[in-house]
Amino acid sequence: MRIFRKPVSEKVNCRAFFRRGAYYNNHCKPVLTCNNCCMEPARGAAVSKTRLEESLARLKGSRRKLAGAILSESPETYHLSSHDLARRYGVDAATVIRTVQALGYGRFADFAADLRRHFVHTVTPYTILRQVSRDRGTAADLVRRSLKTDADTVRALAETLRADDIVDAARRIRAARRVAIIGVDLAASLAEFLAYGLAVLGIDASAPVGSSGNLLHRVHLLGRRDLLVAISFGRCLQQTVTAMLQADKAGVPTLAITDSPETPLARGARRTLLCSVESPAVTGSYAAPMAMMTAVLVACARLGLRRSLRTLDEKDRQDHAGMRWHGNDELREETDP
Structure with a gap:
């Protein structure tokens, strides 16, 4: 990759x-x-x-x-x-x-x-x-x-993976004021996964959903200090490509996650990460994209280690005091004097 x-x-x-x-x-x-x-x-x-x-x-x-x-x-x-x-x-x-x-x-x-x-x-x-x-x-x-x-697809990704490229993408995510991740239709699941993982690390990341108009309005709010990540494969969905081109025209840095350097996203984005979605399933497979985005999250956590630890420590305290996990109420009763 x-x-x-x-x-x-x-x-x-x-x-x-x-x-x-x-x-x-x-x-x-x-x-x-x-x-x-x-x-x-x-x-x-x-x-x-x-x-x-x-x-x-x-x-x-x-x-x-x-x-x-x-x-x-x-x-x-x-x-x-x-x-x-x-x-x-x-x-x-x-x-x-x-x-x-x-x-x-x-x-x-x-x-x-x-x-x-x-x-x-x-x-x-x-x-x-x-x-x-x-x-x-x-x-x-x-x-x-x-x-x-x-x-095989994940193995091929691991064999061709350049760790420095993942680290470079993670640095840009870390440096951005806000990160908007655009994924439409089935790719919305990837966008939500990446946005969730970044938010857990304390990064201001979101995956806008809804109509094409809502996506474009959200993109319009981005500036040169922000980052837009666009995810689509093959011929690419029009909404995703349009959002990326609008961001690029406004001077917003763009990063595409796609499967070929010839896709509309790869041709239009300033930086591109490539991974295969090959599968005998009619939906394709997101095994390789998930593995790649997990690597991005690992790099983001390591680059901002102190901030990540501080954010996660605070989150752990809130989870322990709240009702996030099953059995927390019984645990509090046992530990309360």
Whole structure:
């Protein structure tokens, strides 16, 4: 995982590589996520064509037929090699390579990366469930696969995690006067978790909820000494992107938590933390984002150790004197003279 520091107009040069047969950028793999629950664009928002779709229109004959089949079946083809594609469609590998070149790609790896981006761009709960349904296995097999995917995703995050990047994000959170964390739909659970954890440490953090208007009004109150954290994945939700862009325009520092350097959030935020939400579940999985945000909370606690200890000590005294925990009333009766 890397943290990007860039102006809005600067392009991110992210080196891609392959691991265990799936596409990774040099942080985590942004595949098999749900565009409906977490990443659906606002109603009426136009979804731009991918480079593959634009290139496909220029082909003719058998090459267009082959490329069209690969593109339309991207949930089953995005992870295949040129030889695997050749076997799937009954052609030789050279035909696949020539078709890829006709699409304008000098290397198959570049085509494969775009095919995976196309898959992420167009994936829906239906395509995820359809792919899962084609796998032979019982419900118990799918449960084991889901748990293994989460474990692999968190392991990949740990292997690529740069502790200094997490510490840098924590320093900026600590330095901010106020921290507003924007997460819409399912991502609201992540925003609430991070805001709660920061508030426990004595940091003025909140996760605004409600209508789009309420979010924008809250963002409008932020200043240059504050920080906006935006959370969304894949195509990203329009409300989250709009809130982040409004904050950036007003000079508010922004930090995005997303799954690819090519998402709208990553392209617009001044700093970006990346983690995968890959899962065979139609909702995607927040195992890796939760692990990453937990690391941010650990860093925030350590950087402001005295303040954190003072805040938590006061909270412990209040909890002991109050009714937060079950059995506190009996304990007070036993300790009272």
